[in-house]
Amino acid sequence: NTNVNPVSEIFSYTGDHTKFVLVMVGLPARGKSFIARKIRSYLSWLGIDVQWFNIGQYRRYCARDTVGVQSSSFFDPNNKITKKRRELYALIALAELEKYLVSGSGQVAILDGTNTTKYRRKMIRDFFKRKNRPSPNLNVKIVFIESICNDESIIEKNILNVKLRSPDYVNVLPEKAVKDFKERIKHYENMYVPLTEEDGSYIKLIDAGKKVIGHDVNGYLPSRILYFLMHLNLTKVAHFFTRHGESLYNTEGRIGGDSPLTESGVKYSRTMADFMSLQPEFKNGDMKVWCSTLKRCVQTAQPFQEINPGNDRKNKFVVYKWRALCEIEAGICDSMTYKQIEEKFPNEFSERSKHKLTYRYPQGESYKDVIKRLEPVIFELERATKPILVVAHQAVLRCLYGYFMDQPLENIPFIKIDLHTVYKLSPTDYSTEVDKFTFGCVTSKISKHNSPKIMPSLALNNNNNNNIIGGGAPNLYKDTASLSASYLPNAMQPKLQQLNTGNNSNKRHNHNHAQHRKKKSRDFTKIYNNGSNNNNNNESDKPNGNNKRASSSSSTSRNNSV
Numbered sequence: 418n419t420n421v422n423p424v425s426e427i428f429s430y431t432g433d434h435t436k437f438v439l440v441m442v443g444l445p446a447r448g449k450s451f452i453a454r455k456i457r458s459y460l461s462w463l464g465i466d467v468q469w470f471n472i473g474q475y476r477r478y479c480a481r482d483t484v485g486v487q488s489s490s491f492f493d494p495n496n497k498i499t500k501k502r503r504e505l506y507a508l509i510a511l512a513e514l515e516k517y518l519v520s521g522s523g524q525v526a527i528l529d530g531t532n533t534t535k536y537r538r539k540m541i542r543d544f545f546k547r548k549n550r551p552s553p554n555l556n557v558k559i560v561f562i563e564s565i566c567n568d569e570s571i572i573e574k575n576i577l578n579v580k581l582r583s584p585d586y587v588n589v590l591p592e593k594a595v596k597d598f599k600e601r602i603k604h605y606e607n608m609y610v611p612l613t614e615e616d617g618s619y620i621k622l623i624d625a626g627k628k629v630i631g632h633d634v635n636g637y638l639p640s641r642i643l644y645f646l647m648h649l650n651l652t653k654v655a656h657f658f659t660r661h662g663e664s665l666y667n668t669e670g671r672i673g674g675d676s677p678l679t680e681s682g683v684k685y686s687r688t689m690a691d692f693m694s695l696q697p698e699f700k701n702g703d704m705k706v707w708c709s710t711l712k713r714c715v716q717t718a719q720p721f722q723e724i725n726p727g728n729d730r731k732n733k734f735v736v737y738k739w740r741a742l743c744e745i746e747a748g749i750c751d752s753m754t755y756k757q758i759e760e761k762f763p764n765e766f767s768e769r770s771k772h773k774l775t776y777r778y779p780q781g782e783s784y785k786d787v788i789k790r791l792e793p794v795i796f797e798l799e800r801a802t803k804p805i806l807v808v809a810h811q812a813v814l815r816c817l818y819g820y821f822m823d824q825p826l827e828n829i830p831f832i833k834i835d836l837h838t839v840y841k842l843s844p845t846d847y848s849t850e851v852d853k854f855t856f857g858c859v860t861s862k863i864s865k866h867n868s869p870k871i872m873p874s875l876a877l878n879n880n881n882n883n884n885i886i887g888g889g890a891p892n893l894y895k896d897t898a899s900l901s902a903s904y905l906p907n908a909m910q911p912k913l914q915q916l917n918t919g920n921n922s923n924k925r926h927n928h929n930h931a932q933h934r935k936k937k938s939r940d941f942t943k944i945y946n947n948g949s950n951n952n953n954n955n956e957s958d959k960p961n962g963n964n965k966r967a968s969s970s971s972s973t974s975r976n977n978s979v
Contacts, residue, residue, distance in 0.1 A: 435556045436518045437525045437638055440541055442532045442563040442612055442619075445602050446575040448651040449564050451846045452622065453529040454823070455799070456562075459645050462788060462795075462820045465638075466522045470514045472530035476506040477584055485588040489600035494608040507537065511544050519552040525638070532561075533609040538616055560639050561619040562646070563612045568624050571651065575846075578653075582845065625651035626800075648796040655698060655843040656798055656821075657806040658814050660836050662686045664713040666752070667836070673744060673751035678716045685837045688856045690720035692839070698804040705801075706734065708808040709742035718808045741790050744810035748781025773830040784830050788816050795820055818842075821849050 439456065441449040453469055460467040477484050480502060483491050491499045510528060517523045532538055538561065545557045566572055576598055586594035612619045614632060620643055621630040631643045662682025666674050678686065698704050706721050708714040718736045750758050750765070759766040762779075769776040777783035791813065798805060798817075807817065811834050819829035821842050834840075841852040 435558050435636075436523065438514065438518075438541075438545070438557055438559045439525065439527045439642070440532055440538070440559060440561045441527070441529045442538070442561050443565060444533065444605050444609060445531065445598070446572050447564040447566045448575060448625070448846070449531075450529055451651060451653070451844070452562065452564055452646070452649065453527045454846070455649055456642060456645070457527055458820055458823045459795070460525055460642075461823070461826060462816075463792075464785070464826055465524050467525040467527065468514075468517055468523060469527045469529060470510045470517075472507050472510045472528065473585075475510045476503065479506055479509070484585060487589060487593060487597040488585065489597045489604065492601045492604045494604060504537070504540070507532075507540070508544070511541065515545070515551065515555075518557070519555055531605055533605055535610050535615075538612075542617075558636075558639075559617065560634070560642070561612055561616055563619060563621045564651075565611065565621060565623045566625060566651075571625055575651075578845070582847065620646060622646060622649070645796070645799075648800040650800055650802060652802055653844045654801055655804050655841055656801075657693070657698075657704075657804065658818060658834075658840040658842065659689060659717075659806070659808055659838065660811055660814060660834055661708075661711075661713040661717040661808060662689075663836055670754045670756075671752050672755070673747035673753075675712050677712050682713070682717070685856065686717040687720050689717075689837075689839060690724060692854065692856060693721075693806060694724050704804045704806055706736045706806045706808065707739050707742060708736060709744070709810065709813070710738045710740050711743055711810075714742070714808050714810070739794070741794050742807065742809040742813055745784070745787050745812040746778065746781040748778035750778050750781070774827055784812065784816065787812055788829075791816050814840075822851070823849070 439453075441453050443449050450471065453471075457467050457469045480491070482488070490496065492503075494500060507530060510530070514526045514528060518526055528541070532541065542559060545555070545559070576595055586597070589597070612621065618633040618635070618639065619631075620634060621632075622628075623630070626646070626649050629643070629647050634640060634643050662678045662685040664678055664682055665676040666672070667682075668679060693699055693704070696704070706718055708718040715736075715738065721734045721736050724734045747753075750762065753761070755766070765779065769778075774784050777786065794817070798807075807814070809817070812830075814834045815829050815832045818824070818832055818834060818840065819826070821844070824832060835853075835855075837855060839854040841854070843850045843852070
């Protein structure tokens with residue numbers, strides 16, 4: 418019952434051990450980081466080993482003079498000094514990304530950055546073909562993912578909602594931050610060259626997912642990513658999750674079954690519906706309600722059918738019942754207490770305790786089975802342009818919550834989802850914010866769970882799986898002098914150490930320091946070019962005349978008692 422094949426084994430069926438590098442492309446404020454984070458959440462949720470490497474985060478660490486100040490001039494394509502520095506930070510990110518793919522079980526790496534020029538994209542391709550690579554046998558397939566947006570309202574919203582939260586402008590007044598960021602965008606527009614067939618395999622998302630284009634997208638994983646992106650939109654809609662009200666089986670400590678609500682559960686359903694009807698997202702019936710087909714969920718959602726969301730009294734709110742939202746199937750253990758299972762099926766009880774993620778009840782399901790059947794639910798939630806309230810069960814909501822909060826797969830069976838609580842999940846580019854609402858509805862008796870309590874605040878854990886930088890990169894903050902040195906080719910390490918030694922303060926760079934930077938960047942680029950197959954160092958970054966406007970997870974938890 419514990420032998421559940423991971424999705425990642427699909428690669429080994431044909432002997433194909435290709436590693437994938439997904440390279441984000443596009444102007445600032447086009448949702449690239451949001452898309453990258455969603456791809457990582459989706460693949461990780463399926464059991465694929467994936468990490469996200471954000472070039473901007475490396476730049477913020479190395480170039481402290483660009484953080485907390487107005488720094489648009491740093492991104493001026495005519496500034497040769499800062500141009501070389503930006504290239505250097507991209508190479509550092511690439512070196513660490515390569516280390517991740519070579520040293521562990523990493524299967525997919527996401528390089529998040531603008532990557533708007535032909536030269537930068539060629540540099541990325543050549544990086545994996547250079548001489549003296551740490552693993553010459555590493556087979557890498559690069560897929561570019563470009564976000565194009567011509568809708569000024571979406572761009573303006575992204576600037577206000579995303580960039581004002583960026584660490585780049587932590588000490589800058591909002592109006593000055595917006596002005597500076599718009600100047601930064603203009604710099605990128607002047608050198609932006611959209612993807613073409615010359616770049617190889619690519620996926621383009623146009624105007625927040627209204628149109629998706631794929632070119633040379635072959636194979637299981639790239640095709641699956643393309644299909645996922647076809648359901649993704651950039652509107653960042655908030656969704657609400659709640660378990661059904663207290664059921665009869667909850668009071669008896671039984672699992673599964675189809676028991677009705679208790680009096681306390683009925684009270685919660687009414688209180689929760691009244692509360693939700695007052696939320697701005699619910700206005701004029703904009704919010705949809707989904708529930709499972711089991712009695713306890715249907716009864717919890719029943720009060721919504723009595724609510725009139727609009728002025729038309731005939732317009733009753735519609736509740737959608739979805740079989741995929743039903744609780745994990747307990748098989749032969751259905752309607753039993755855990756004590757009864759331990760006494761009657763001691764081996765099953767023991768195996769489930771050891772391998773809760775992959776354990777499958779006899780004639781029932783495992784958590785991985787639940788994740789598989791919830792994939793269509795995830796697609797529908799991601800494509801939704803209006804908020805959705807999901808009324809479901811503990812195991813189901815653990816899986817959905819784990820996806821949106823980017824929780825490690827092995828932690829999903831232990832996430833605590835309380836009864837009589839509404840969870841509001843609000844996505845942003847860099848995190849998902851959580852609000853918890855309780856209503857003072859007491860429960861009759863709730864079975865005690867031995868599962869460890871994993872709250873959203875633990876999203877940043879010792880494994881750093883949810884950090885915006887990517888695998889291993891949080892070590893950057895521990896020792897400036899050894900910044901990812903072990904991740905770079907040997908010839909690069911001395912230059913990187915010299916770079917860090919001169920960049921440990923937040924003071925502005927004077928003229929002499931700028932000249933020092935210029936020399937270091939030139940030396941580093943020379944080392945890189947000498948060690949690669951890239952002999953063309955003079956390719957123009959300028960776009961043609963028709964391309965001027967072609968178009969990680971931390972979390973926040975708040976508790977609210979209502």
